[in-house]
Amino acid sequence: MSSPTSEARYRRELSLRPGTSAKVGTLAVTALLLVLPLLVGPRWQTIGVYAFIAAIAALGMHVLSGLAGQISLGHAAFLAIGAYTACWLGVDQELPIWVWLPASGLVAGLAGAVLGPVAARIRGLYLAVATLALVFILQYVWQVWGDLTGGVNGRPAPAVLFDGEDLLRGVEIGGLHLTGEQAWWYFALAALGVALLASLNIQRSRMGRAFMAVRDRDLAAGVAGVPVRRTKVTAFVVSATFTGIAGALLASFQSYIVPTQWGLMLSIEYIAMVVIGGLGTTFGAVAGAFFVTSMPQVVHALAGFLPFIAETSSTDGGISVPLLSEFLYGFAIVLVLLFEPDGLHALWVRAKRFVVRPPAAPPPTPEPALPELSGAGHVA
Structure with missing residues (x-):
């Protein structure tokens, strides 16, 4: 029979938001996000929308790389698949959002199912190169398939x-x-x-535990009864579904999309999000998305105060805002890998533990006790 302590810990592990402080913090953050758009200007409202959409795609990367341990550089391809599915259904077929939005995730998930069996046979850098090839192949397809994408001139997206x-x-x-x-x-x-x-529900389900088992050691997971190949394919399908929905939302918010925006740098940005935020954590994926998305805006705000930052391009006598932004989050990746591999999530956990339970003062040093004289040694 299990003890009450072990049972309580297991229930805490399976709970969605364990602990009262986590629930209160979630309510506080939700209330802040509901009030914030009424307090900030249109510039930061736009950045917030881009951050929310990027966080959805970063959650897809979190499922694939953070939970299942699969390295992928093809995130931009699944974003494009979701975006063009939404354009074809929402604009060409004039279908409503409750059709084209889930369909975008479904089509991207099917594309992940096609790539999944190939990816299940390879791992590491070979898998990264295979998904990188998908980005280049589809980027060429988007440029020549004018009926769907509008060619190099782009096309409008559904509202x-x-x-x-x-x-x-x-x-x-x-x-x-x-x-x-x-x-x-x-x-x-x-x-x-x-x-x-x-x-969160995927992570604490049987499927999520299978993902993490394959991530930690696929050979041991197979011996334990986990279907390794099917688990890797499922991870690609789930990740692509999240990413396809994010691509559809991104296209709709931009109102107009072009094939050149679905390049390799977009995939690298999402890898930066999950690494900076903390690989393998849901909070890290969301926090990393906000960090990477807001970085250009922060640099743009500093351009008026720092003379070496140029507003548009490096020809103005300084470093351009996009170039400096890429340098800063690349530098942030190096710092994370060297000093804090768990990223922003680990920093948040440390700060929360310090606030909730500050370090106790060291106990006072006891004074040395005087040796007692035994009766046998006493002289009469």
Whole structure:
């Protein structure tokens, strides 16, 4: 019979948000995100929407690389598949969002199922090269398949409609008028909330435990009865589904997409997100997405104060904002790998433990006790 202590720990491990502090923190962060778009300007509202959408795709990378341990450079390809599926169904076929949004994830998941059996036979750098080839092949396909993608000139993306109006034009709910950026903030936040719940439930399910077993040691997992090849394929399917939905949302928010935006640098950005945030943690994937997405905006804000940062390009006499942003999050990856392999998640855990349970003061040093005289040694 198991002891009450071990049973309590197992239940805590399986709970969605263990502990009262975690639940209170989740409610506080949710309340802050609900109020924040009413306090900040349109620039930061736009950055927030991009961060929410990027976090959904980063959760897909978290499932594949963080949980299943598979290295992939093909994230941009699945984003593009989801985006062009949404364009074809939402614009060409004029279908509503409740059709083209889940269909984007489904088609991207099917593409992951096609790549999965190939990826299940290779590992490490060979897998990274195979997924890298997928990015280059599909980028060429997007440029020459003009009927679907519009060629090098690009094509319009479907709009999210609310009461028959484009969400980007703003909505009015209960007498409160929301701008397009504010309305998209709440819509993308709701989508991220659903993706977070799905990711957390996957991680603590039997499928998630199989992912982690394959990640730690696939040979031992196979001996223990885990179907290794099927588990790797499933990880690709789940990851591609998350990513395809994020690609559809990204295309809709941009309103217009071009084939050149689905390149290798986009895949590298998502690898940076999960590494900086903390590989293998849900919080790390979301935090890394916010860090990488907001970095160009922070650098842009500093451009007015630092003379060596140029607003547009390096020809203006300084380092351009995009170039410096790439350098900074590349430098952040190096710092994480050298000093804190668990990334922002580990820093957050340390700060939370310090606040909730600060380090206790060292106990006082006891004074040395005087030796006692025994009766046998006493002289009368």
